[in-house]
Amino acid sequence: MSVYSVSEIAEKINAQARELARELLPNGHYSQGRDKWMFSGIADTGKSASAWVHLSGPKIGKWFDMGNALPGEDKGDMLDLLRLKLGLADPRAAIEEAKARLGIVDDWMPGKPAKLSPAELERRAAEARARAEARDAEAERLRDAKARGAKSLYLKGGPIAGTGAEAYLHGRGIEGGAKWPGVLRYHPDVYLREQGCKVPAMLAAVYRADGTQIGTHRTFLQRDAAGRWGKAGVERPKRVLGSVWGGFIPIAKGSSDKSMRDMPEGEPVYVTEGIEDALVVRMIQPQARIVAAYSLGNVGAIVLPAAARRLIIVCDRDAKLMAQEQLERSIAQQQARGLDVRLVMPPEQCGGVPIKDINDWWLALKAQGPGIERAQA
Structure with missing residues (x-):
């Protein structure tokens, strides 16, 4: 039986943030280091750069709006961006859209949870924990590096x-x-x-x-x-x-x-x-x-x-x-x-x-x- 969890689908679609961000937010632009796609919120007017999508690193696919965003439109991932920009009815519709874009065809059926073996469940859980730990370690490394760079500039003043x-x-x-x-x-x-x-x-x-x-x-x-x-x-x-x-x-x-x-x-x-x-x-x-x-x-x-x-x-x-x-x-x-x-x-x-x-x-x-x-x- 081939079934993907929501977290697995989210991880796969977040990995396509560089392509998706440009498609869904065409009025945005790259940051100086090309590691973020800067945009003007979900409305995508192109009149500001209060929001950004992470295009690489442990936060790839995550986006944040530091401006005056509407409730529910201030942060999320690629699933949320698909739902908001394509006007999809609910998170389930966004998941189906992501699966279609990723070419995923599985055996999931509404109301019928997948019956995976205990060994398969444990294997997937172990892999998820390992990925999460790797992301956390990379995020901490990047935070420390950014803090050092910011502090270095400040101390030169x-x-x-x-x-x-x-x-x-x-x-x-x-x-x-x-x-x-x-x-x-x-x-x-x-x-x-x-x-x-x-x-x-x-x-x-x-x-x-x-x-x-x-x-x-x-x-x-x-x-x-x-x-x-x-x-x-x-x-x-x-x-x-x-x-x-x-x-x-x-x-x-x-x-x-x-x-x-x-x-x-x-x-x-x-x-x-x-x-x-x-x-x-x-x-x-x-x-x-x-x-x-x-x-x-x-x-x-x-x-x-x-x-x-x-x-x-x-x-x-x-x-x-x-x-x-x-x-x-x-x-x-x-x-x-x-x-x-x-x-x-x-x-x-x-x-x-x-x-x-x-x-x-x-x-x-x-x-x-x-x-x-x-x-x-």
Whole structure:
């Protein structure tokens, strides 16, 4: 009797990710190393590169969308991609589609489980365990390699005082006070693929709660014709290097001045999507513990120490349904970990100016006069 398990079919169709990704997501493009297919979510508009399919390595066939994805469209494998892109009714239909593409003809019948011998079942289970162990080992090796590369770049950076990074932050109305957060660094020559050359960048280390650096965040910078510093004029001027899901950028240690690993019991943690918003919160609440998650989806993935009790999410004001649903999922994920989750959101307008995030609000308040922003915030 010839019968394939769902995991075996998934493994075989995932191995065809390089061909399938291009077929199902024609508006995407290869990453710099050609190991990922970058795309703009299931809609595949070609207007962004918030999502990617792994084309090689232990995660081959797995895809993730770090943008404002709809529920159920933020991650999956090739079976999920077939179901979503071809409009198939359910996972069973996706499996049948995969079998047809793979040329698999077996004896499986609905409602009639295969009667394999105990020896055959054990053989398949042993092979599955061996494959899983090999994938886990390769994934760990790649994670370590990416972390080393990300850390190496970060360590080559220097303090941001007096650099283009500081000028960029000043242009956003952000001051460092007596001292900028030590997590921020500046490097004058970081490679930017779209421009085919090295450009200045603000760097920030991405950590886990145990203090392990797992990646580096890069904000690519440029000067305009007037000499003002701003983000580089590319589609994604902010990017992360390394396996950073669940990590965060520590902006302020709070009044305790202790690391996240040693934080006091019950100390509230403020989290923002971006670095600039976190720095604004630092100006408003200098005694607070503050981290930046670098994306809305990652807000829910961060695992805080057991000492944490309350998480205060400083939200962007985004009217898109996808963003609102992503926020709800992040809240639910953190509540499932037992945290008391609170929200802080800027007003829709300030002085007639539309407000997107807390940095916009801060700039609008500053425009009304010296000192007003701190008084009203």
